[in-house]
Structures are given as C-alpha cells and as structure tokens.
Amino acid sequence: MKQARARLTHTVILDAAGEVFAAHGFAATNLQWVAARTGLTKGALYGHFPSKAALAAAVIESFEASWREMTADARHSARPALQTLTWLALELTRRMAEDIRFMAGLRLTMEAARAACTEVPHLAELHGLMTSLVLLSQKQGDIPVGHRPELLGRLLTALVLGTHESGLGIGRDDAAGALRSMWDTVLPALQRIPD
Template sequence: MAKQERARRTREKVLTAAAEVFAVQGYDSTTLNTVAERIGMTKGALYGHFPSKRSLARALIDESRHAWTSLHAAYDTPEADAAEVLEGVVVGFADRLRSDVRLRAALRLALGRPDLAPAPCDVLTEMHGALTDLVRRAQRDSGFPGHCPPLVAELLLIVIRGLLTTAEHADGGSTDDNSPAISDGGPLWRLLFTALAGGPAPAAALS
C-alpha cells in the first residue's frame, strides 16, 4: 500500500509538472526531459509512469473530462432548477479553470491538438452536448428564453475559451492582477446570464 501511495503521489507530481511545462512551452516544444528535470526525476523514472509525451497529454485531457463530469453531477441533482444548474456548472468550471493549471493545460491541448484526445468524444464536445441539454431543460422547466440551445452552449464555451486565453498569459509569467484569469469572474458571468435571460444589466456592470 505504501508503494502504491508513493506511485500515486509521483504520478500527480508528474502531471502537474507536465501541465506547467505545456502551459509555457506548448505541446510541440515540450520534452519528457524538461518535465523530468522540473521535478528532479530521471527520464527513465518518468518512463515508468508515462512512456511518451503523448501519453502525458492524453492523461491530462482524460482528467479534464472527469473534472467536468464530476462538476456536472454535483450540480445536476434531481430537485435542482435547470437554469441554476446551467449557471452553476459554467461558473464552477470557469472558477476551477482559473485555479487549476492541469485543467487549463488539458483544455489547451484539447483545443490545439484534437488528435491527442483519448476518445472520439473529447471534453469540449462533451461539454457542448451537456450545456445544450441543460439549456433545453431550462427552457422547458425554468422559463429560460428560447434562444437556440446549441448556440447558447457555444457562446458559453467561447467565453470559457476567452478566459483560457487570458490565463495563458498568466501561466507564461504575467503579473497583471486585473486579468480575468486571476480576478473574480463573477460579475462577468452575472452579466452574461442576465443578458441571456433578457433582464436588466446588474448594477455592477453599469458602473
């Protein structure tokens, strides 16, 4: 058991180090040597956990799918209001994106190198389908306006991608504390969901 726990902790360190290197150097410029050196491992020891750079990238992308699925399940309980679930999962995922370099790296890999996805249904496709379904349910059960559901889902993902882009500068060494990737994104999402619902803009957005 102790050996298994050490192996698990090492694997976690490797994934975090890989995400940090991918975030700065991109997939093509990252090497296993760079990842190993970042945490003081030999390349041979790293091979014991991940035999290739592709396997590292695929593990991060697969982990991001689990992060999305777990978050969706946590909000989408049987008695939950569909419109609240929609907003909750989007805001919750964006918050996680801001704080989790592994998730950010995984989504960048999924966007830039779709060939790395470990399954035909990648995390972004899965998110789009789930968000589309939530919009339809919110329209049916919660009075959400009748916008085209796939279009609303795509808009939400576009904003998430925008946050991902600003986070890329932070990961690369930016010290701009006003970046949406660092600051509280709550007002942005309140404005967007209020606009989608057709209500008046929140006071904070007008100041």
C-alpha cells in the first residue's frame, strides 16, 4: 500500500513538473510552483527529487521513453511509407498536445541543446526519419521522385513543430485537427510532379 502511494505521488509530481517545465522552461521554473500543484510541501518534494535538475532528468527520461516508442513504431511499421509519414506527424502532434511530460521533455532537451550550441538530437532524428519515409514513399510511387526528399523532410518537420509552437490561434486540444487539415492540404501538392 505504501509503495503504491509513493508511485502515485511520484506520478503526480512528474505531471506537475511537466506542466511547469513546459510552460516556463528549466531556468525559470521554481520548485515551489511544482510543490503547490501537487499539494506537497517543498521539503516533501525534495524527499522525492533532491534537486530541480533531478526532477528535470526524470521528466526527460519519461519523454525519451515515449519518443523511442513513437519513432520505433514509425521505423518498423508495415504500412505504406506515406501512411506511416502521416501517422508520425499526427502522433507527434497528439503527444505534444496531450502528454505534458512529452512536451516538457522536448522543451527541456531543446533548451539544453541550444544552450550548448549543438543540434537538437530529437529534431535531427525526426528530420532524418521523415526524409527516409519520403524517400521510401518515392520508391513506392506515392510521392514523385522529382521532389527532393531532404527538403520535404525538412518542410514536414517544420510543419509539425511549427503548428505546435506557433499555436496559430488554436488551443492545445485543436492542434491535431489543425495539423490534419494542413497535412491534407500539403499531401496533394507532394503527389504532383513539380514543374
């Protein structure tokens, strides 16, 4: 019973931390805000996580597990490549909208990479995965070979991340629907042979 309660408290803390890190980033996050969202004292919070860095690391660990699952599903999908590409874009948008730890972990890893003046590894991986799916879609005849896979991979990555980051006047709940509408507009253009 005590272990179950501790696991539940751990989950509540990670979700609250996800909300605060997603909204404010690492540097601006105050652990008192996390404690207030959980109903714990700051001292009790430190009983679970000894520092803000340890709490951020746990949020990132949760994000990493979800990221690996999503990208592995895309890499090993039995669907045609164009369907997998669409699934990946929509799934990433869904996770950013619905999974606060995913969103917070992505923000924290992006902040860390930018602070170190290095490429964001997850964005590079996403671009590479989308590019390979475009290339495979071309081999399967769903996207004309006249399109440059690298450029389309970059465009589609920007479309997914830009939809979320810009908001474009939509709420988090509407992000997947907005991306779906934009995706349905872009796909027919991809399937035509460029001039």
